[in-house]
Amino acid sequence: AAAGRRSAAVVQTAGGTKESGVKEAPLDLNPPRGTRDFFPDDMRLRNWLFDKWRRASELYGFEEFDAPVLESEDLYIRKAGEEVVGQLYCFADKGGRRVALRPELTPSLARMVLAKRGQLNMPIKWFAIPQCWRYERMTRGRRREHYQWNCDIWGVGEVTAEMELLSCIVRFFESVGIGSDDVGIKVNNRELLREVLHKNGVPDDRFAAVCVLIDKLEKVPLDHLRDDFRALGVEGSQLDSIAASVRADQTVDDVAQLVGEDSQAVKHLRDVFDMADAYGIADWLVFDPSVVRGLAYYTGVVFEGFDRAGELRAICGGGRYDTLLEMFGGEPIPAVGFGFGDAVVVELLKTKGLLPDFADTSVADAVVWPLAGGDETSTVQQAAGRVATRLRQSGLKTDVILENKKSKWVFKHAARVNAGVLVVIGADEVAGNEVTAKRLCDKEQQRVTLDGTHLEDLAAEWA
């Protein structure tokens, strides 16, 4: 690493930008490639978003859980050619164990359910906001981590579970000011594709890998994928009829023609649209037979939030995955869930002018200022400590000026933290067992005795 740092590259370092050469280059101050620092302003936005996600989850009766960011690599070994598996951030740990930074949360959830199998009250409705990772060649300069809100329902095979999740997503959008004219949710059912594959003689064990390729069709023309399809034994007229069946411009009736009105797939799909009104989400849902999502384990209804202006990548996505536990050697339990990343939704909020403004965030309600500097410094600083502690114990967010500062600096600082009241403590206040409280919005001030709780009451009123 030291040798690496001796490179001639010019990096932003502690010592400013300088040609590194013979001397060892100082530490690179940037976070690792594809990752982000969250300075307070960034953290305020992140906390705001997570709070909106949490509120929507709790509104729907979901309980929060979490799992380690590090999991055994085995959890993600799937042979269907998924991008998320191809970009696994994996390595051998010091014990020689193959481990991976989680690229998604669902396999951890499956592991936890299997571990507690039979002891969990079903159905479970759990949510989490995990940081997920991928290792991508930085050629594309994309991020290698994101936070992804997950909600999952285990133990319900009926479409009512899909309705809970779809309406939870809609409630989140409404909670940040996004409406059904801004965003829609494309809904499809992978069972349709399974039935089409059967009709075209494609063996069932090709289903997951075919879905992953069909998902790529959204971005890559069919001709670029013919070789991959051929490798799965899908080609020629068989492939053309499969590709035709997933064309976006078809209605549910059109696909019912293809697979027959008595198809389970069609029934489940119609159920979703029939129930949408009752959940107040009919305006949000759009049938789109081209949507299959890129995860191998989806088995039924799948869905994807999209911006109707068509400028952004998918906002969120999910689906039913009734057989995931079989991958882990367990008896299957029906399950459905979604993932909702922290990147695209923020881009959408930006374009819609819906990002929150934190300019008047109250970092502190009160600022306590010991007039230090003279030989009474320790006396006034101790008095400030006592006053600040009282204010904090009464629940007021209180900042203390920790060193000798000029008045101009203190008032500027109090304004920056949006404090409502400045409590000044000089030697004469201390002598009189008083403080001088200044209301910052209009400079009104009062000498307040420290006897009783009048100071707390006044500070609370002025905060």
Ligand SMILES: CC(=O)Nc1cnc2ccccc2c1
């Ligand atoms: C737009 C964006 O940041 N996407 C993103 C970023 N990091 C990831 C990490 C793991 C899996 C998917 C990921 C997706």
